Amino acid sequence: MSSFLPLTIRFVHGGTMVVSSIADAKKALGGTWKDKDSPAYLKAARLVDDAANGICRPAIAFAAFKKAATEQGLLQPAEPSAALDMLDQLSSRNGKGPPR
Template sequence: MSRFLPLTIRFADGGSMVVSSIADAKKALNGVWKDKEAPDYLAATRLVDDAVAGTCRPAVAFAAFKKAAAQQGLLKPADPSPALTMLDDLWSRKGKGPPG
C-alpha cells in the first residue's frame, strides 16, 4: 500500500503517471516538466532526494512535489471516490441534501 493518496501527473509532453510514493515522485521529477528551473521544482527535487537519503520527512517532500506539480499545471483533477459518489446518490434518492 502506498503512503500517500495517489496524484495523477500529466507531463508537458502529454504522458502521465500516478504518483503515490517518494520513489514515484523521484521518477516523475525526471519526466517532462514545463520549467525544470522553477524554484518550486528545484525545491521538490532537493527534498525528494533528501527523503530518499533519509534526511527529510517523506510527507514534507511529497507536499513539495505536489506544490511544484500544481504550480506547473501538471496535476490532473482527481475524480470523487466511489464511496463519496455512492453516498451522494443515497442522499439524492432520499430527497435530502447532505447533513449540515
C-alpha cells in the first residue's frame, strides 16, 4: 500500500497515532472519534476499506481520512521538516548564494 506524509491524530480520549498508510488510517478509524456517524467519517471509512481492497485509489481514501480528522479537530499541526527549514534559510539570503 502507498505511504503518505505522516499525519498525527489525537483521539478524543487523548491518545495519539501517526498515520502514513491506508492500513494506519484503517486502524485510526477504529479509535475514539468525536462523531463516528458524521458524513465525512463514514465516507472516509468506506473509502479506506475500498482502498484496502484495491477498488479505490489510496490517495483518494487518504484525503478523505484527512478531511474527516480535520473536521473533527483530531488532526495535529505538523512541525516543519528540517529540509523545509533549510529551504527557508536559503531563500532568506535574497539570492546571495550559498555561504562560503
